[in-house]
Amino acid sequence: MADNSTRTAYTVDSLLAVTVGVFNERGYDGTSMEDLSRAAGISKSSIYHHVRGKEELLRLAVGRALDALFAILDEAEAETGPPVDRLEHVVRRTAEVLLSELPYVTLLLRVRGNTATEQWALERRRDFDHRVAELLRAAVTAGELRADVEPRLATRLLFGMINSIVEWYRPGAKGTDGVADAVVHLAFDGLRAR
Amino acid sequence: MADNSTRTAYTVDSLLAVTVGVFNERGYDGTSMEDLSRAAGISKSSIYHHVRGKEELLRLAVGRALDALFAILDEAEAETGPPVDRLEHVVRRTAEVLLSELPYVTLLLRVRGNTATEQWALERRRDFDHRVAELLRAAVTAGELRADVEPRLATRLLFGMINSIVEWYRPGAKGTDGVADAVVHLAFDGLRAR
DNA sequence: GTCTATAATCGGATAGAC
């Protein structure tokens, strides 16, 4: 918007939405405050009015993604059904959260660990993975999942598949309906025709 | 090695091995020439004796990964068996190449497209994906793979799973034997007990 | 809440000696 006088002033949230888009396009390290100011249509120093700096923008964004993901685990662990059903719930809901919080989760999954904020994010991701691996292990013990693949390895490959959604999914694009269904089908029953 | 006088002089290849390790730890954008010189134990200007700059190091590294991946497709497309067998060959060999060329493929998979070199790498990755999707489509047409998941979507999820190996695999670590086998089993037959 | 101007530092790259 070219006319500053009619544009609604930024809030931290609306600034964050713009920021995350740029971080995902250019990478966090590859994004300068100049890039952000251009994308937001305000000056660099105006950004510093809302946040302490670039790293705080990263922390707020990945925090939003992490909160959404941990909420899924809290739901699943409160359920009473067989382990395999709870695991399926986590798989489906994680895929759905990836889609609904796409830019925030995308950023989270690309974090490498250069700064304190990035290391904090990696740590919380590891906690998430461990809790999922426990669910999967319980389903194997119950005889509901095949026992010939090590649970930790299966968890990693399973979430590798789910997380890869952020690499290509674009809302509204053709042929992206039923992504969560496809994930659940492939994960539990595989590609082969029966 | 602290003693410069006894260390073998770098070649482009040996310098590349060091470089790729740092790029993967800190990210390409997050790595400075200063970081590289410290890791290699030589000065910044000595690096410029071997390569034209930072971007050339990236090009050499991802080029090595791409060459290894395209060699797999050339093999598979030359085979004469049923499509599903050729696809399984590609899946297994891709997982194996990920393991054998781990740092180079890791770097390739993290490229985002900020520079000309990065865009060239993304383009070649798209070519690879399309050729795999064709193989998978042929296997669906032959009735060897389930028809209720769109081939492009299945390809993406399949390679999402395979590529995610670079996120956690460390050579020699416990519980990482039979990774390629696990990938093939999960991809074609799924997690569920039979 | 946003601006212009600028401080302070970092990072890629080069010159020229050994």
Added chain:
DNA sequence: GTCTATCCGATTATAGAC
């Protein structure tokens, strides 16, 4: 083939006006 010294543009962040 490697070094020290340095150039200079880019980048994060701040000061102070409106």
